[in-house]
Amino acid sequence: MSNKVEDKVLDHDYDGIQEYDNPLPRWWLMLFYFGIVFAVAYIPYYHLGPGPLMAEEYAAEMESAAAAQKAHAAALAKAEAGQPKAPAVDYAAMAKDEGRLAKGKALFAERCAACHMADGGGSVGPNLTDKHWKNGRGDVPSIVKVIQKGVAGTAMVAWESQLSKDEIINVSLFVRSLQGTTPAVAKAPEGDLIED
Numbered sequence: 749m750s751n752k753v754e755d756k757v758l759d760h761d762y763d764g765i766q767e768y769d770n771p772l773p774r775w776w777l778m779l780f781y782f783g784i785v786f787a788v789a790y791i792p793y794y795h796l797g798p799g800p801l802m803a804e805e806y807a808a809e810m811e812s813a814a815a816a817q818k819a820h821a822a823a824l825a826k827a828e829a830g831q832p833k834a835p836a837v838d839y840a841a842m843a844k845d846e847g848r849l850a851k852g853k854a855l856f857a858e859r860c861a862a863c864h865m866a867d868g869g870g871s872v873g874p875n876l877t878d879k880h881w882k883n884g885r886g887d888v889p890s891i892v893k894v895i896q897k898g899v900a901g902t903a904m905v906a907w908e909s910q911l912s913k914d915e916i917i918n919v920s921l922f923v924r925s926l927q928g929t930t931p932a933v934a935k936a937p938e939g940d941l942i943e944d
């Protein structure tokens with residue numbers, strides 16, 4: 749409708765400058781009126797009435813979050829108290845298990861011997877019969893870890909996707925049992941000398 753308004757020259761004259769009566773665009777006026785209506789509702793409710801201001805809303809939310817956190821921590825502590833601790837894996841006992849060692853040996857011959865030799869003497873991979881280790885401390889947990897995760901950037905890949913947890917434990921126990929044995933051909937020591 750604004751484009752239908754005819755330009756009317758107002759009858760003021762300021763130092764020879766005249767002006768048109770240009771009405772504001774309707775959309776602008778609508779926004780303006782809306783602003784007034786909004787303020788009439790907003791100010792009494794939030795600033796004079798019961799409506800919570802932003803700072804109060806924030807404080808209330810923080811309070812309920814803190815309460816939720818506390819409840820969650822309490823529930824966790826309760827659940828933990830009721831649950832028996834997972835027993836630590838007893839590698840020492842497992843190392844005496846001939847069945848595990850035999851399975852570990854077979855798996856080693858099949859999957860690992862190409863690089864470490866069946867007797868652990870080493871070729872592409874390090875000698876596993878000596879006390880020198882490039883990764884970890886040469887104890888069963890360290891060996892398990894290096895087999896699971898591999899050594900990035902080397903031929904030693906991560907085996908955790910190819911072997912089950914139990915297979916990895918078995919082959920680790922076997923690797924550990926190679927300590928102090930005498931391989932047919934012993935690769936020169938690599939890594940740090942680690943005494944038990």
Ligand code: HEC
Nearest residue numbers: 859860863872873874881882883891894899902903904919
């Ligand atoms: C393709 C060759 C290859 C195969 C197959 C392989 N390894 Fe390795 N392995 C390596 C190399 C190379 C390293 C040395 C990585 C490094 O430089 O830290 C290594 C390192 C290791 C180490 C750590 C030695 C140390 O001194 O830190 C262990 C334990 C080991 N391998 C066990 C195994 C077992 C068990 C298997 C079979 C499931 C296997 N490897 C299969 C090449 C291989």
